[in-house]
Amino acid sequence: MMERCSNRVTNLAHYLTRNAMRWPQRQSVVWEGRTWTWGELDRRVSALGNALTTEFGIKKGDCILVQAQNSNQMIEIMLAAFRLGAVWVPCNFRQAPAETAYAGQKAKAKLFICDAEFEDQADAVQNGQPDLVGTICIGASRCGENYEELIARFDGLPFENAAVDYDDPCWLFFTSGSTGRPKAVVLTHGQIGFVTVNYLADLLPGTSELDASLVIAPLSHGAGLQLIAQLPVGAAHVLMPGGGFSPAAAFELIEKHRVSNLFTVPTIVKRLVEDPAVDRFDHSSLRNVIYAGAPMYREDQKHALEKLGSVLVQYYGLGEVTGNITVLRPQDHQIDDGPDARIGTCGTERTGIEVSIQDDEGNLLPAGQTGEVCVIGPAVCAGYLEDDAANTKSFRNGWFRTGDIGHMDDQRFLYLTGRASDMYISGGSNVYPKEIEEVLLAHPDVSEVAILGIPDPHWGEIGLAVCVLHKDRPVVEAELSEFLSGKIARYKMPARYLFIEAMPTSAYGKITKKLVREHLTERGLI
Numbered sequence: 001m002m003e004r005c006s007n008r009v010t011n012l013a014h015y016l017t018r019n020a021m022r023w024p025q026r027q028s029v030v031w032e033g034r035t036w037t038w039g040e041l042d043r044r045v046s047a048l049g050n051a052l053t054t055e056f057g058i059k060k061g062d063c064i065l066v067q068a069q070n071s072n073q074m075i076e077i078m079l080a081a082f083r084l085g086a087v088w089v090p091c092n093f094r095q096a097p098a099e100t101a102y103a104g105q106k107a108k109a110k111l112f113i114c115d116a117e118f119e120d121q122a123d124a125v126q127n128g129q130p131d132l133v134g135t136i137c138i139g140a141s142r143c144g145e146n147y148e149e150l151i152a153r154f155d156g157l158p159f160e161n162a163a164v165d166y167d168d169p170c171w172l173f174f175t176s177g178s179t180g181r182p183k184a185v186v187l188t189h190g191q192i193g194f195v196t197v198n199y200l201a202d203l204l205p206g207t208s209e210l211d212a213s214l215v216i217a218p219l220s221h222g223a224g225l226q227l228i229a230q231l232p233v234g235a236a237h238v239l240m241p242g243g244g245f246s247p248a249a250a251f252e253l254i255e256k257h258r259v260s261n262l263f264t265v266p267t268i269v270k271r272l273v274e275d276p277a278v279d280r281f282d283h284s285s286l287r288n289v290i291y292a293g294a295p296m297y298r299e300d301q302k303h304a305l306e307k308l309g310s311v312l313v314q315y316y317g318l319g320e321v322t323g324n325i326t327v328l329r330p331q332d333h334q335i336d337d338g339p340d341a342r343i344g345t346c347g348t349e350r351t352g353i354e355v356s357i358q359d360d361e362g363n364l365l366p367a368g369q370t371g372e373v374c375v376i377g378p379a380v381c382a383g384y385l386e387d388d389a390a391n392t393k394s395f396r397n398g399w400f401r402t403g404d405i406g407h408m409d410d411q412r413f414l415y416l417t418g419r420a421s422d423m424y425i426s427g428g429s430n431v432y433p434k435e436i437e438e439v440l441l442a443h444p445d446v447s448e449v450a451i452l453g454i455p456d457p458h459w460g461e462i463g464l465a466v467c468v469l470h471k472d473r474p475v476v477e478a479e480l481s482e483f484l485s486g487k488i489a490r491y492k493m494p495a496r497y498l499f500i501e502a503m504p505t506s507a508y509g510k511i512t513k514k515l516v517r518e519h520l521t522e523r524g525l526i
Contacts, residue, residue, distance in 0.1 A: 009190045011161040012170060013083035015231035016042050023209055023234055029072050030212075030257065031239040036072055038234065041079075044072075044151055046159035048080040051150040056111055056134045060085030060162050063172065065109035065125065066220075067091040067100055067118050070239050073138045073147055074219050075227065077113055082170055082189075085162030089172040089184075090220035092506075097124035099182075104129045106184050106385065107172050116141035166190030167382060173221075173319045184385035185319050192228060194352065194378040195322045199229035202327045202350050203313055204261055204288055209234035214253055214262040216240055222292060222323055226263040235261075247275035255281040261288040265510050266296035267448075267503075273307040286311050288330070292323060293510050297441040298343055305335045316346035316414070317379075318402055320394070324350050324379035325402070326414050344438065345413040353377035357408055362396050367410045370417060374399040405432060422513050424453020424461040429491045431463060433513075436494065439487050440465065443480060445473040448503050450516045451494060454526055462495035464526065466516055468503055498525060 019028065020042035029036045036044070052058040064081050066089060068074045074090075081088040089107045091100050093115070101124035104112065112125045112132060116139030123143070126132055135144030164170070171187040200207060213230055215237050217223035227237055238257050241249060250272060253259060264272075269291050272278060289304070290313045296304075304312060310330045317323030328347030334340055349355050356364050357371040365371045380400045384390040394401050405423065406416040417432040424431050433451035440449045448468040453461040469475055477497040484493055503511045504519040520526040 007165040007167065007190070009164060009166045009193055011082060011085070011164045012189055012192060012196075012228060012231070013045070013079050013161045015196075016045060016079050016083075017161060019209075019231070019234045026209060026234065027236045028234075029075060029237050029239065031070075031072055032241050034072075041072075041076070043155065045076050045079045045083060046157060047151045047154040048076055049083050049159035050154040050157045052080060052084060052086070052111065054154070055145070055150065058084060058086055058111055058133075060164075061087065061169070062110040063087045063089050063107040065089045065091065065100070065104045065107060065112045067093055067095070067112075067114045067121050068138055069093045069115060069242060070215060070219050070223075071115075071138065072239075075237070078219070078224065078228075083159060083161050085164050085168065085170075087169045087172055089174075090224065091174070092220060093118075093218060095121075097121045101125050101128035102181065103174055103184075104132070111136070112144070113138070113147070114143075115139060116143075119143050164189045169382070172385060173381075175319055183387055183390050186382040186385050187322060188382055191378060191381065192225070192322060195225065195324055196229045196232055198324055198351050198353075198379065199226070200233065202329075203290055203315060204230065206287075207233050207235055207261065211235040211260040212238055212257045214238050214240070214250065214257075214259045216245065216250065216262055216264045216268060221319070223263055225323060226290070245271070247272050248277040248280075251275075251277045251281035251283060254283050254286065258285040260285055261290065262286070263290045263292070265293040266291050266300060267294070267505060267511060269296065269304050269312075270300045273304045278307050283308065288313050290315065292317065294512075297438055298337075299441050301333065302335055305333060314346055315350070316416070320381045320400060321353075321375055321377075321402075322379045322381070324353060324377070325355060325373075325375050326350060326353075342409075342413055344415050344435075345409075346416055347414065348412050349414075350377075350379070353379060355408070355412075355414060356399065357406065358396075358399070358401075362399075365407075367408055367412075370405060370407045373402045373404045373406050373414065373416070375402065376400065419513075424463070426453070426456075426459045426461050426463065426491055431461075431492050433463070436463070436465075436484070436488055436492055439484060440467070440480065443475070443483050445469050445475040446480070448511065450503065450511060450513060452513055452517055452520075452526075454496075456495070459495075463493070464496045464498060465494035466498050466500060466503075466520065468500060 019038040024039035027035045028038045028041045097120045100121040104125045113136045116137045137144045138147045170189045173185040174182040289311045292315045312333045314328035317325040326347040418434040450466045452464045454464045456462040504515045
């Protein structure tokens with residue numbers, strides 16, 4: 001039997017090289033009234049690669065820490081890191097200086113690149129990382145060298161893509177840190193190379209250089225993966241303008257650039273389809289509106305289908321699996337609540353991925369039984385950076401343990417009950433909030449809801465339903481209790497209700513139990 005002689009794989013930046021040769025004059029990035037062709041983008045990425053090596057000595061395997069909002073520069077930094085064989089380490093642009101400094105220390109970053117407005121973060125990184133060789137600022141700043149001046153200095157110089165192997169890291173993806181400090185997930189060239197093929201097969205079939213993608217979410221997370229996945233086919237990327245999300249601005253760009261796909265989270269889809277702009281602009285070019293990161297409640301799903309048509313694509317995944325676990329295709333989204341609707345499912349396994357439901361001992365459970373969602377396949381990460389305890393906890397018998405609870409039906413459609421960490425125990429019974437939230441959202445006066453377990457001297461924990469109501473629709477606690485009665489078991493009924501004006505969301509538009517709990521605690525409400 002022949003042995004494999006090499007683990008060599010395509011450097012992800014090769015797709016940029018190829019696009020620049022095939023379509024040098026086609027647009028690659030559009031942002032705030034400016035357009036960069038594939039030829040221009042390739043030239044700027046090579047200039048940056050030369051600057052990083054010549055001025056700062058960055059080499060293959062070095063980590064480049066980045067804190068910046070979406071921009072053409074953010075894309076260039078990512079691709080230059082890949083081209084060098086270096087490691088892209090993007091941060092949530094809303095995080096505090098101490099959090100950025102921690103990321104720099106964890107990654108042993110050699111270089112920090114940031115927007116000029118993040119001077120406090122630059123100071124914290126420089127003070128906390130003794131091996132840092134420099135800082136580059138996008139815009140005028142006292143903290144480091146000017147990004148555009150570096151590009152101009154090395155403009156026109158070629159730069160070859162580094163040779164890379166399957167397991168060479170290219171991206172350190174920091175988890176959201178729902179418990180404790182964020183962990184650094186190691187993503188590799190080979191792993192993401194697989195994901196690009198999978199993404200185009202399962203989420204964006206038929207996408208080509210004739211398509212345009214609207215970038216709404218931060219490129220530091222899922223939107224960055226969506227961009228990378230479309231590099232092989234040369235689709236253009238249209239970035240939203242700065243200054244906060246505007247549904248009207250999104251629909252205007254969709255109409256102007258004939259956008260065919262976008263990626264976002266359910267709360268943003270909800271804002272898009274509830275805004276009057278949905279009826280003012282032509283969005284008939286949309287084929288794939290991809291949502292992930294959190295469940296989309298059934299009532300929101302139905303409204304989105306009414307407004308946008310059969311374009312919704314859901315995927316379920318985690319950063320550790322590069323978002324690559326299940327897909328619910330447009331044809332699997334049903335607007336009617338009939339037997340084929342499979343209400344609550346997040347779809348079936350992505351190509352090349354296998355899902356199992358396991359009990360606490362790692363035994364595989366049959367269809368219909370609830371347990372932990374576990375996954376194997378080429379999209380699973382190489383592990384957590386220098387964190388043996390987390391790796392031991394998250395990997396068992398070759399399976400990655402997601403920490404999510406759910407079950408599969410007899411056709412392998414997956415249904416999530418919730419995060420294991422969201423579960424609470426009331427009177428000795430396990431309660432998973434998601435199923436109760438789904439029922440409450442069917443009430444016409446409830447816009448958003450999050451159910452938390454809070455301490456109780458008698459039951460151990462009880463459910464607190466935190467609700468956002470539709471405007472001008474007052475509702476009282478007793479009415480919601482009556483609405484739930486008979487639809488869920490009595491032990492699952494929330495014991496308390498709390499009404500707030502708006503849910504706190506993450507930088508990516510996600511509503512998490514952690515954020516809601518922190519919001520209520522800060523205000524003395526729990």
